[in-house]
Amino acid sequence: MTAPDAAVLALHYQNDVLHPDGKIRVGLDGDDARRRLLESAAALLNGARAAGLPIVHVRVAFRPDYADLLANCAIFRNVAAIGAVAEGQWGSAFYDGLEPRAGSAREFVVKHTRISAFYGTPMEETLRLLGARRLAVAGVATHSVVEGTVRHAADIGFEVMVAQDACASADPAVHQASLASMRLIARTGTVAEALRWAAAPTT
Numbered sequence: 001m002t003a004p005d006a007a008v009l010a011l012h013y014q015n016d017v018l019h020p021d022g023k024i025r026v027g028l029d030g031d032d033a034r035r036r037l038l039e040s041a042a043a044l045l046n047g048a049r050a051a052g053l054p055i056v057h058v059r060v061a062f063r064p065d066y067a068d069l070l071a072n073c074a075i076f077r078n079v080a081a082i083g084a085v086a087e088g089q090w091g092s093a094f095y096d097g098l099e100p101r102a103g104s105a106r107e108f109v110v111k112h113t114r115i116s117a118f119y120g121t122p123m124e125e126t127l128r129l130l131g132a133r134r135l136a137v138a139g140v141a142t143h144s145v146v147e148g149t150v151r152h153a154a155d156i157g158f159e160v161m162v163a164q165d166a167c168a169s170a171d172p173a174v175h176q177a178s179l180a181s182m183r184l185i186a187r188t189g190t191v192a193e194a195l196r197w198a199a200a201p202t203t
Contacts, residue, residue, distance in 0.1 A: 006132060006135065007053060007134075008054070008055045008136045009055075010138060011145045013057070013098040014060070016091030018034070022091060049101070051199040053195075055107045056108045057107065060085050060112055108126055134198060150185065161197050162186055
């Protein structure tokens with residue numbers, strides 16, 4: 001048997017998305033929902049570190065003038081309208097406790113400006129460099145960056161599992177529908193199940 005060939009993708013664990021004072025807060029208007037998601041996200045990151053799995057932390061950020069934002073659909077127009085995730089601002093920074101571990105050779109940061117974390121970024125190159133063939137994916141929101149990234153990953157040959165309790169959407173029904181849709185191309189399960197799958201050695 002050989003070492004695991006998996007990596008963890010942590011998507012949009014940023015202040016504007018997770019913090020009560022953030023501008024987006026997708027699916028996190030209730031304190032209980034926020035607490036559960038933060039606990040699950042922390043468990044995913046800490047479990048990956050304990051298992052020696054590489055982590056790619058993905059953040060979305062735009063220039064403060066949004067000149068690099070292609071406003072061709074509602075989700076991007078809304079980002080600009082509410083002034084969210086501007087580069088260099090508090091909102092685009094990683095949420096305290098879910099940030100990359102400084103100095104770790106196993107943790108990477110990818111910034112993107114579209115739906116998929118692969119589009120226009122070094123994501124695939126980074127994962128190929130790491131020797132990853134399987135990806136455990138989680139983040140916010142389930143139906144946008146998570147699903148977009150999972151579909152892109154599947155299209156280019158990765159096996160994927162979604163850690164569903166470390167994901168959220170504004171509408172719980174949309175979260176569940178997105179998970180159901182992704183089951184055609186990916187596994188879904190709890191953080192604990194995703195970590196066991198990712199850490200399993202290949203034969």
